[in-house]
Amino acid sequence: MRDGTATAASGTRARLLAAAHDVTAESGYGAASVTAIAERAGVAAGTLYRHFPSKGQLFVELFRSVCGGEIEAMRQAAERPAATAVAGIEEVLATFAARALQNPRLAWALLAEPLDPLVEAERLAYRRTYRTLLAQLLRQAIAAGEIPDQDVEFTAAAVVGGVGEALVGPLSPLSGDRPPVDQLLAALRRFTRGAVGAPPLPEHDDQEHR
Structure with missing residues (x-):
């Protein structure tokens, strides 16, 4: 029984x-x-x-489940072979953005919607996890000589924050016409290269990602 x-x-x-x-x-x-x-x-x-015990506690568990899936998808992207370490960083962030754009209302709640303090603390904890993963990839790119030496923790925080802010508009339920996903992802890749100090791709290589 x-x-x-x-x-x-x-x-x-x-x-x-x-x-x-x-x-x-x-x-x-x-x-x-x-x-x-x-x-x-x-x-x-x-x-x-x-x-x-409360709606907040229910959503803490929901956030852990959903964000855990997003982190796993990003880790799998990081483990896939890439032409360069910087290309791997681009792929990880593009994976995050593409998955968010596939489910914009849920992603808006995870990234930007006002939350109860208990749930907001969970959101901040997962942002730290995203930053930690990105910092590891930045160290690999520095070791490979692809980007200059830098404060990887600062860069990771800035890039994660910048990507999140860039997605707020397209994900917002108040948004009008959204740019095509491939256009957004191409812009994200260009932003990422500039933010981490990598040289821009040649024009024909950049167009392949669009």
Whole structure:
């Protein structure tokens, strides 16, 4: 009986997390009320509080799940063979941006939407993880002689912040016409090379990424 009860509780918890993900992806964090999440999961609102102390704690777990997937995708991009270390950095950031642009409403919530303090702390923690990954790649590019020696922690923070800010407009639910994704990714690659101190690509190479 205990195993059955635990399995049922685990299933309900998973449904609540899936419902929170879906409501946020459709309408944003602000619209993802306890009532809306419970209705989507097919349970009473009080049931949510038996599994999570608050909406904030529910979204902490949701952020960990979603951001964990994004970090894994970036790490896989970093491990793929690249022509140069700088090209690898470009690919990691382009992967992050492309995935965000595929699900703009959810990405907006993760990157820019006002959040409860508990969830905002989780957002900041994952930004530190992004910066740590990028700093490692910058060290590799410096060791390869592709970019000048620099404060990699500062550069990583600046690039992560710059890419996030550049995506805010295209991801915003208030945005009008968005530039084509390939155009945004080409601009991101050019920005990345300049920000880390790499020489610009020849024109024909740059066009291949568009």
